[in-house]
Amino acid sequence: MKTLEEWLAHCERLHPKSIDLGLERVRGLAERMQLRFDCPVITVAGTNGKGSTCAMLEAILTEAGYRTGVYTSPHLVHFEERCRIHGESAPAEQLVAAFERVEGVRGDVLLTYFEFTTLAILDVLAHAQLDVVILEVGLGGRLDAVNVIDADCAVITSIDIDHAELLGDTREQIGLEKAGILRPGRPAVVSDPMPPQSVIDHANAIGADLWLLGRDFNYSGDPQQWAWAGRGRRYAGLAYPALRGANQLINASGALAALTAMRQQLPVTAQAVRNGFALVELPARFQVVPGKPALVLDVAHNPHAVAALAQNLEIQRAYYSSTHAVFGAMSDKDLTAILTRMDPVIDCWYFTDLPTPRAATGAALHALWQSVSTRKDVGAAVFKTPQIALQAAAMVAAPADRIVVFGSFYTVGGVLEQGIPNLQAGQPSSGKDG
Structure with missing residues (x-):
């Protein structure tokens, strides 16, 4: 297998199921690959708004001068879109080399397409000498392959019923699956205006630093501009994000809460926030x-x-x-x-x-x-x-x-x-x- 297309075809053939939730296979191979990040990691889960939140975080942190890495899925046209390094899609040859490294440690372990490609992209990001990594969770949270990484900050966007056959058919059940990305003692930003109680209960049970929209951070706006306030920080007179849609202020608020929670490790200026919101791009979201x-x-x-x-x-x-x-x-x-x-x-x-x-x-x-x-x-x-x-x-x-x-x-x-x-x-x- 020489080309990215050949490797992707290989990934599709390995496992009889397209989705096989569980962390054991991926965690074991991540340990063999010695996958680790020497920079802060932000993980984003949710039913809707994940991609927008990741894009806003990426845009602001890039404007602040950080070398960013982002993993999102699925892609629109080209697989390379799933892995961005400093705003650019990862080169195919870089991904091919990572696929080879995954195959080199896989042995007889069966991986789904998503698990194999996730390991490869995490490997690319881990070797890219980055200042910050942003990871979008593919499906659910607790058992998603991305959750093998212990994030420094977790964001949960809006939660609704989707993939009910895998995650449950109520918002409470799905919320608990999403809450699986939270970690004890670390920021847990929830931008859903009406989060399931299961998310709040799990965050409190494990001792996460819970940030709730409406309690720990808020936003307000008029037709010309909007403002945000959170623990010890305010932004006033903000231009609306370049991403269109009535729901984008919720996503923007969650992104600002995450950056505020991480301000010791990743300080950003008000100008970087303004520039990031003005320049953020994400195809196919209104x-x-x-x-x-x-x-x-x-x-x-x-x-x-x-x-x-x-x-x-x-x-x-x-x-x-x-x-x-x-x-x-x-x-x-x-x-x-x-x-x-x-x-x-x-x-x-x-x-x-x-x-x-x-x-x-x-x-x-x-x-x-x-x-x-x-x-x-x-x-x-x-x-x-x-x-x-x-x-x-x-x-x-x-x-x-x-x-x-x-x-x-x-x-x-x-x-x-x-x-x-x-x-x-x-x-x-x-x-x-x-």
Whole structure:
């Protein structure tokens, strides 16, 4: 195996299951690899808002002059996106070398794709001479492979029901799984405005330094600016983060709480905070691509995230004549709740197949939508790929309309494979985003 693609194919073949929660296999190999970090580590778990929180932490710490490393998942288009070093995706050859090191100690241990790739990326970050590492937890927390690392600070973002078959079907059960990333005596920042009691109880039981939104830190805002206050620190007159969406102040507040909790190890200036929020970038989180028609990209794929997306679309509805939606998702999601929430906002649907067995077919999504929709004025069609669906939407949409592509990472990634599409004159092009 010489190329990254060959190694990724190898990872997919190793384990009969795509998800096999548990830390024993990964912890044993991490010890063999002598994986350790000589810098502060911040771990971020939650149902929604993890990627945004990681991106804000990364942007502020980079502006403060720190050499940052970030692990997030999944990726949109290229696997290398999962590992960023000082804001840039890790080179493929660096990842290949790490895959070789994991294979060299693996022996007969069966690893899932996520476990193998996580070990490799942690190895890359551990050897990158970094000042701070930010790790996004993939699924849950307690039994997620990322949790083999003892973080100096843990952040738990908003919690909702997702992956119920693995994590439980109540917020209390899921919250307890997320709380597994907390460590005794270390900061535990919870930015969910209404956290499950199980998170609070677990933090108190292990003696974590619990920071709760509404108790230990707060935010306020008006249409022009916002302010934040926490233990011994205040920020006033802040510009809104460059990431769009009504829920981003919650994520920004959690990021500021984590930085305040870590100010002895990672001091940052107020200017770094301002610059970081102004410059933060994260594709496909209510990402609005200007043009006629406008294009909105969002990887919302559970009811909580979709509710935020629908709210953001409703806020801006007066600016657009009609809203077209390209949608594809995994079959294990609460698709009825998703379609029911989005139906009042969407004027024409373009349901798409996705290139994975886990996905619901476009035809199945279409049939489900027909069963839940009460609208008679809405059109819908089924397509083989997200790109074909987007092309169809672009041909129909008027210049004053908007097109929203949402759902699975496969859906949004499918329209980004050739770069940000240009929808001018109904002809998507393959021009790269600058």
